[in-house]
Amino acid sequence: MLFPPDVWEIIWLSLKVTTTAIAIGMLIGIPFGAFLGLYSFPGKRLIVVLVYTCMGLPPVLVGVIVYLLLSRYGPLGSLSLLFTPQAMVIAQVALVTPILAGLTMSAVQEKERAYRETAKSLGASPIQLIATIVREARTGIWSGAAAAYGRAISEVGAVMLVGGNIEHHTRVMTTAIILETRMGNFPAALQLGLVLLAVSFLFNSFLMVGALNQWKAKRR
Amino acid sequence: MKPIRIITPLLMSMLILFLAACSAAPAQPAAAPQQASSTETAAKQPQSAPADNEIVLATTTSTQDSGLLDVLIPAFEAKSGIKVKVVAVGTGQAIKLGEDGNADVLLVHSRSAEDAFVSKGFGVNAYDVMYNQFLIVGPAGDPAGVTSAKTAADAFARIAEKQALFISRGDDSGTDKKEKSIWKEAGINPDGTWYLSSGQGMGATLQMADEKQAYTLTDEATFLSRKLNLQVLMQGDKSLLNPYGIIQVKATAKPDAAMQLIQFFVGDDGQKLIGQFGKDTYGKSLFVPAAKKR
Structure with a gap:
């Protein structure tokens, strides 16, 4: 065992929460x-600006x-979701x-010209059109997913x-680092920080290389 | 084409890794630069004219959050011409700051940790400054019947017996140490789904207790400064007293300025300000002055 079980629990929860969030996202x-x-409509520019703003x-x-929102005294308080992993x-x-x-938007826009007409001329429905272009733009989308992760x-x-x-419920790597720092345990905080880096490294290598290769293989 | 296809994902993953590293890194060192800069200032400014003297006071969040230091520090600065930089953290980290020489004076509230700090040779000139009290607070319904308990330990025993939700600071702060000592006094090792460790400051922990309708142990100053629906269920027990001490860090580069700050806190002016603090807002003073050389 490299770490005490508490640390594994914290790492596991971090991965679980973030992976779920990315999947839903x-x-x-x-x-x-x-x-x-792919589509233009009135007010699109405003929405695009809003999306870009929200990226930061x-x-x-x-x-x-x-x-x-989730507070007991807030609009969704009855769900009692505050202080849970779901929150x-x-x-x-x-x-x-x-x-x-x-x-995704910028990745799709790059591919749009090349594929739109072809897909349309082959009689693709709007959903098929979106699916085709998303598949073609997957590299950009995938790096977006990794950045978001x-x-x-x-x-x-x-x-x-x-x-x-x-503790044992909603403590993840980053919050554990803050706690260790506040308690003056700088070595423990650093260790957790390194684990965080290592997890990011492993996960991203796996995510990027593995998934891209698989997709490439499928296409050929 | 082929090698490019292999290289691109690799480069991509490196890039993403780099991005992830960049975004991950700031989480940890956040506290370190702060200390580094304080050591720097300590090193760069050996006792020059008193006017540009600066000292670092490491203290607990309760003195800062309650607003006490906003009254005392300006008064001291005006009187002495010494600038005081306040680093408000948990008692555990405050003492660590002192041990590492990153602070000049400590104002903390955990008697056993303070005594250990002095006896290990890290601190000198330790004084009692003031005290306030801890409160056991919880939901108005009081499902565990804490109000009818005689002592703090008895109250904790009732909470454990009913398995009523209890939120612990769990951050090694003075309040956390006090809570642990009460559990010990009650002979209980708190464990189970009813006992949550928030790992956060007093304000956030109180907020959480309010949200979850749970019990918690709080210092009086922080509790009074928040508007919450929690009720005070026990106060005044002997084991709920919360004494604050002020200690000079032995390794300080500015012992004179540090001593002036201590003298101010335990002297007549400082003690008077402490006794008055909070009377206007809360109808009673939040801290009781009790200066005494140890």
Whole structure:
């Protein structure tokens, strides 16, 4: 055992929360981004600017908003989701969806010209059209997903606020680092920081190389 | 084409890794530069004219959050011409700052940790400054019947018996150490789904207790400064007293300025300000002055 079980638990929760958030974010962000990249409609520019703005949303701000929504005295208080891993997922979804949508949009716009006419002339429905172009733009989308993953797993402001850093329940790597620092355990904080880096490295290498190769193989 | 196809994902992953590293890194060192800069200032400014003297006071969040230091520090600065930089952290980290020589004076509240700090040779000139009290707070319904308990330990025993939700700071702060000592006094090792460790400051922990309708142990100053729906269920027990001490860090580069700050806190002016603090807002003073050389 490299670490005490507590540390494994913290790492596992970090991965679980962020992976869930990215999965949900992809389900919302990719179709939305593709739609924005392919179709024009009145008010599109405003929406694009909003998406770009939200790509840089400060995590603490997202945290405060989700906190207020989920608070016992807030509009969704009856769900009692505050200080649960689910609340952390919600906050991270809010953080990563704009990134996924924005990067999907630019990736799709690059491929749009080449594929749109072909797909249309072959009689593709709008959904098939989106699916085709998204498949062609996957490299850009995938790097967007990896960037979003890095942002979500290393983020601390929102998960601290809505998760509460509760031991064995909502404590993740970043909040554990803050706690160790506050307690004066700088070596432990550094160690956790290195674990965070290592996890990011492993996960991103796996994500990028593995998935790209698989997709490439499929296409040939 | 082929080699490019292999290289691109690799480059991509490197790039992403780099991005991830960049975004991950700031989480940890956030505290370090702060200390580094304080050592720097300590090193760069050996006792020059008192006017440009600067000292670092490491203290607990309760003195800062309650607003006490906003009254005391400006008064001291005006009187002495010494600038005080306040680093408000948990008692555990404050003492660590002192041990590492990153602070000149400590104002903390954990008697056993303070005594250890002095006896290990890190601190000199330790004084009692003031005290306030800890409160056991919880939901108005009081499901565990804490109000009818005689002592703090008894109250904790009732909470454990009913398995009522209790939120612990769990951050090695003075309040956390006090809480642990009460559990010890009650002969209980708190464990289970009812006992949550927030790992956060007093304000955030109170907020969490309010949200979750849970019990918690809080210092009076922080509790009074928040507007929450929690009720005070026990106060006044002997084991709930919360004494604050002020200690000069032995390794300080500015012992004179540090001593002036200590003298101010335990002297007549400082003690009077402490006794008055909070009377206007809360109808009672948040801290009781009790200066005494140890």
